[in-house]
Amino acid sequence: MLITGGAGFVGSNLALRLLAAGADVTVVDSLIPEYGGNLFNLAPAGSAVRLNVSDVRDPFSLQQLVAGQDFLFNLAGQNSHLDAMEDPATDLDINCRAQLSILEACRRVNPEVRVVFASTRQIYGRPRYLPVDEAHPLHPVDVNGIHKLAGEAYHLLYARVYGLRACSLRLTNTIGPRMRIKDARQTFVGSWIRALLEGRPIEVWGGRQLRDLNDVEDVVDAFLLAAQSPAAIGQAYNLGADPPISLQALAEMMIELHGRGEYRIREFPENRARIDIGDYHGSFAAIRAELGWTPRHSLRETLQRTLGYFAANLAHYV
Amino acid sequence: MLITGGAGFVGSNLALRLLAAGADVTVVDSLIPEYGGNLFNLAPAGSAVRLNVSDVRDPFSLQQLVAGQDFLFNLAGQNSHLDAMEDPATDLDINCRAQLSILEACRRVNPEVRVVFASTRQIYGRPRYLPVDEAHPLHPVDVNGIHKLAGEAYHLLYARVYGLRACSLRLTNTIGPRMRIKDARQTFVGSWIRALLEGRPIEVWGGRQLRDLNDVEDVVDAFLLAAQSPAAIGQAYNLGADPPISLQALAEMMIELHGRGEYRIREFPENRARIDIGDYHGSFAAIRAELGWTPRHSLRETLQRTLGYFAANLAHYV
Numbered sequence: 001m002l003i004t005g006g007a008g009f010v011g012s013n014l015a016l017r018l019l020a021a022g023a024d025v026t027v028v029d030s031l032i033p034e035y036g037g038n039l040f041n042l043a044p045a046g047s048a049v050r051l052n053v054s055d056v057r058d059p060f061s062l063q064q065l066v067a068g069q070d071f072l073f074n075l076a077g078q079n080s081h082l083d084a085m086e087d088p089a090t091d092l093d094i095n096c097r098a099q100l101s102i103l104e105a106c107r108r109v110n111p112e113v114r115v116v117f118a119s120t121r122q123i124y125g126r127p128r129y130l131p132v133d134e135a136h137p138l139h140p141v142d143v144n145g146i147h148k149l150a151g152e153a154y155h156l157l158y159a160r161v162y163g164l165r166a167c168s169l170r171l172t173n174t175i176g177p178r179m180r181i182k183d184a185r186q187t188f189v190g191s192w193i194r195a196l197l198e199g200r201p202i203e204v205w206g207g208r209q210l211r212d213l214n215d216v217e218d219v220v221d222a223f224l225l226a227a228q229s230p231a232a233i234g235q236a237y238n239l240g241a242d243p244p245i246s247l248q249a250l251a252e253m254m255i256e257l258h259g260r261g262e263y264r265i266r267e268f269p270e271n272r273a274r275i276d277i278g279d280y281h282g283s284f285a286a287i288r289a290e291l292g293w294t295p296r297h298s299l300r301e302t303l304q305r306t307l308g309y310f311a312a313n314l315a316h317y318v
Numbered sequence: 319m320l321i322t323g324g325a326g327f328v329g330s331n332l333a334l335r336l337l338a339a340g341a342d343v344t345v346v347d348s349l350i351p352e353y354g355g356n357l358f359n360l361a362p363a364g365s366a367v368r369l370n371v372s373d374v375r376d377p378f379s380l381q382q383l384v385a386g387q388d389f390l391f392n393l394a395g396q397n398s399h400l401d402a403m404e405d406p407a408t409d410l411d412i413n414c415r416a417q418l419s420i421l422e423a424c425r426r427v428n429p430e431v432r433v434v435f436a437s438t439r440q441i442y443g444r445p446r447y448l449p450v451d452e453a454h455p456l457h458p459v460d461v462n463g464i465h466k467l468a469g470e471a472y473h474l475l476y477a478r479v480y481g482l483r484a485c486s487l488r489l490t491n492t493i494g495p496r497m498r499i500k501d502a503r504q505t506f507v508g509s510w511i512r513a514l515l516e517g518r519p520i521e522v523w524g525g526r527q528l529r530d531l532n533d534v535e536d537v538v539d540a541f542l543l544a545a546q547s548p549a550a551i552g553q554a555y556n557l558g559a560d561p562p563i564s565l566q567a568l569a570e571m572m573i574e575l576h577g578r579g580e581y582r583i584r585e586f587p588e589n590r591a592r593i594d595i596g597d598y599h600g601s602f603a604a605i606r607a608e609l610g611w612t613p614r615h616s617l618r619e620t621l622q623r624t625l626g627y628f629a630a631n632l633a634h635y636v
Contacts, residue, residue, distance in 0.1 A: 085479070088418045088472075096414060096468075100406045100461075138456060139471075141478070143418075146471045150414075153457075153464045154406075160459070161403070161592045274479045 002069045004028045004056050004102070005076035006049075008036030009179040009186060010118065010171070013216045014073055014223055019048050028065055028076065030055040035078065036186055040316040041178040057093050059101035066105045066113065071227050074102060074155075075118040077148070080185040081275055084144035095147035096154075103158045103166075115166035116226045119152040119236060120145075121282055123170065130210075131283035134170075134238055142275040152236060159234040167226050168236040169219075172282050175302055176216030177309035181317050189213070189250075193310055194318060195261075196254060202263035205272065207248035210279040212241040215297035225291045232291060240282030241295050250299075257304050320387045322346045322374050322420070323394035324367075326354030327497040327504060328436065328489070331534045332391055332541055337366050346383055346394065348373040353396065354504055358634040359496040375411050377419035384423045384431065389545050392420060392473075393436040395466070398503040399593055402462035413465035414472075421476045421484075433484035434544045437470040437554060438463075439600055441488065448528075449601035452488075452556055460593040470554060477552035485544050486554040487537075490600050493620055494534030495627035499635050507531070507568075511628055512636060513579075514572060520581035523590065525566035528597040530559040533615035543609045550609060558600030559613050568617075575622050 001018060005011040006027030018025050027049055029037040042049055054061040056076040066072060077095055078084065084091035099117075106113050124132050125139035140146050158164040173187050180186040181194040192202045222239055226232045245253075251263040268276060287293045310317060319336060323329040324345030336343050345367055347355040360367055372379040374394040384390060395413055396402060402409035417435075424431050442450050443457035458464050476482040491505050498504040499512040510520045540557055544550045563571075569581040586594060605611045628635060 088422070089415060092410075092415055092418060097407060097410055100410060104406070135455075137453075141475070143472070143475065146468050146475065149471075150464050150468050153467075154461070157459070157461065157464065 001071035001073065002026050002028065002065055003073045003075060005036065007031060007038060007041055007051070008075060009041070010174060010216055010219055011073070011075040012041035012178050013176065014220045015042060015049055016044055017220050017224070019045050026050040026052060026065060028052050028054055028056065030076070034080070034083065034185065036180050038178070038317070040313070056098035056102060059105070062102055063105040063109055066102070067109045069110060069113055072106065072113050072115045073223055073227070074099070074115055077118065077151070079144065081142045081144045082271060083185065084147070085142060085271070085275070088143045091144055091147050095144070096150050099151040099154050103154055103164065106164055107158060107162050111162070111164065113165070114227050115155065115164065116223050117152060117155045117166065117168040119168045119170045120148050121170050121172045121238070121280060123149040123152065126277045127280055130279060131240065131281045132238070133283040134236060134286055141277060156234060156236060165233045167232040167234065169222055169226055170236060170238045170282070171214070171219060172240050172280070173211055173213045174216050174219050175213050176306050179216070179306070181310060192251065192254060193307065196258050196307070197310055197314055202251050202254070202261065204247050204251050204263050204265050205268050207265045208246050210244040210246055210281055211250070212244045212281050213299060213302070214239050214241050214295055215302040218295040218297055221296070222287065222293050225293050229291050237287035237291070238282045238284050239287065240284040241299070244279070244281040245299065253300065254303055254307070257300065258307055319389035319391065320344045320346065320383055321391040321393060323354065325349060325356060325359055325369070326393060327359070328492060328534055328537055329391070329393045330359035330496050331494065332538045333360060333367055334362055335538050335542070337363050344368040344370060344383060344387070346370050346372055346374065348394070352398070352401065352503065354498045356496070356635065358631070374416035374420060377423070380420055381423040381427055384420070385427045387428060387431055390424065390431050390433045391541055391545070392433055395436065395469070396462065399460045399462045400589060401503065402465070403460060403589070403593070406461045409462055409465050413462070414468050417469040417472050421472055421482065424482055425476060425480050429480070429482065431483070432545050433473065433482065434541050435470060435473045435484065435486040437486045437488045438466050439488050439490045439556070439598060441467040441470065444595045445598055448597060449558065449599045450556070451601040452554060452604055459595060474552060474554060483551045485550040485552065487540055487544055488554060488556045488600070489532070489537060490558050490598070491529050491531045492534050492537050493531050494624050497534070497624070499628060510569065510572060511625065514576050514625070515628055515632055520569050520572070520579065522565050522569050522581050522583050523586050525564065525583045527565050528562040528599055529565065529568070530562045530599050531617060531620070532557050532559050532613055533620040536613040536615055539614070540605065540611050543611050547609050553608070555605035555609070556600045556602050557605065558602040559617070562597070562599040563617065571618065572621055572625070575618065576625055
């Protein structure tokens with residue numbers, strides 16, 4: 001199986017799980033410093049994992065790598081909302097152009113491959129009702145969301161039109177070992193973990209907004225279920241967690257688990273306020289009913305394990 | 319004012335109307351043979367129109383051309399559903415990358431410009447109810463529709479986030495003088511007109527599907543209203559016509575107006591059936607209520623004028 005973005009946060013956790021189960025895993029990652037890829041994430045695998053450093057924007061290497069795979073976990077992407085607003089053309093190349101060339105490669109050289117695409121709750125934009133289900137209108141509020149929406153739409157289109165066995169998972173905030181904590185490019189939680197471990201106050205923008213958070217191990221479960229279920233083909237499913245939590249309550253829980261620390265409530269910076277979505281809480285009723293997925297890890301347990309991981313490995317992530 | 323795609327069907331009719339009203343008009347068109355641009359479309363303007371042959375994929379020329387304009391009518395696009403499925407990367411460049419660079423140019427060199435984007439009913443995909451209003455889910459069924467949706471979303475996003483005075487019109491099938499009739503790349507009606515004038519039978523795929531058709535002069539009215547109304551900024555409006563007509567009834571009306579001809583009902587070719595949307599009928603209640611737009615031309619009158627135009631000018635269009 002092939003994992004694009006496989007040195008990143010979710011990709012590396014997925015790779016390690018698959019390797020532990022005896023799978024033959026190839027990881028593609030560009031290792032661009034601003035993105036999620038980090039070789040240390042794959043260190044536990046040693047030489048068991050085949051690492052191919054290349055960029056999904058390179059259509060030629062992708063065609064070679066897709067050939068002969070049973071599964072493609074398609075997780076490579078540019079995920080920073082602010083970077084996408086600053087440089088929309090690069091975001092377009094990674095989140096649209098590269099996705100098209102990956103799908104064209106599948107269609108031409110490996111039409112039987114099972115594909116699971118990592119989409120995002122961001123494609124809904126500002127929620128009109130909660131919890132957000134898959135029928136919610138798709139009105140992304142930033143360039144990154146527009147491109148992620150196109151990326152998912154390609155996958156569902158290639159399933160419908162060409163019979164490609166592809167599906168999509170719409171991830172909400174995901175946390176766990178191996179996440180990017182250097183900055184807030186991947187999630188705000190990453191930068192909070194770093195602040196806490198470095199003894200700086202957590203900066204909470206706003207504070208009352210609700211979010212749901214998934215443990216990366218639960219997300220890995222969802223990828224494995226989606227890859228194997230015939231019912232998933234052509235579908236897009238929300239992940240999600242119950243209950244949602246306010247940012248302020250989350251900061252307090254993290255400080256309590258860490259045993260020390262403080263947070264400061266701050267006004268939204270102007271460039272973030274313009275693309276903020278307010279409260280978010282996703283319904284995962286569809287994937288629970290159709291694929292039997294449900295989150296197994298509590299938020300407290302996930303935060304504790306995550307803080308422990310980064311306390312032990314901080315130097316590799318900052 | 320600047321009109322991208324201004325040698326094309328809607329663009330040239332808009333340019334001629336504006337020139338007649340005394341406007342200072344620059345037309346940008348790539349004149350790529352497979353697209354809608356045709357120099358003959360602008361012949362009535364003589365030297366009154368400033369023609370700049372360049373491709374909207376060229377970010378440098380666009381930046382020069384956008385500077386100093388009061389209005390930008392943004393109509394350049396790749397519109398063939400089948401070409402987009404065959405070559406998705408080219409469609410992405412024209413309908414997404416170029417749109418981003420046009421909007422970036424506006425934001426940087428001309429943030430006060432009024433922008434009207436030519437979107438399409440295609441972004442709705444297969445209708446879930448009729449008539450389709452602007453709240454209908456956006457689920458395009460082909461690559462071209464995915465990219466048009468992104469193109470529109472950029473415009474609305476730049477309005478919301480950067481205060482750009484942009485809006486979008488979702489065109490349905492548009493007919494009139496200066497449309498592309500060489501083939502079915504722009505509309506099926508174009509290829510029907512050509513067949514009729516060349517004495518060949520009209521090929522009607524299916525036949526019972528409903529469509530609504532707008533006269534290009536009515537569409538030009540909508541662009542002018544949208545460009546001038548403060549209420550339109552940040553909005554996307556359907557155009558449309560009442561009542562819709564079946565393809566078979568349309569073929570019969572065209573033959574009657576032409577005074578001769580025949581049609582043949584054919585099965586859908588497989589590559590079209592996969593991306594067909596069934597019946598379509600759009601609601602234009604929003605633009606009627608907010609901008610006062612309503613179609614003024616009957617379908618019969620439009621068809622008669624259009625057939626007369628192409629009978630007189632056939633050699634310039636085939």
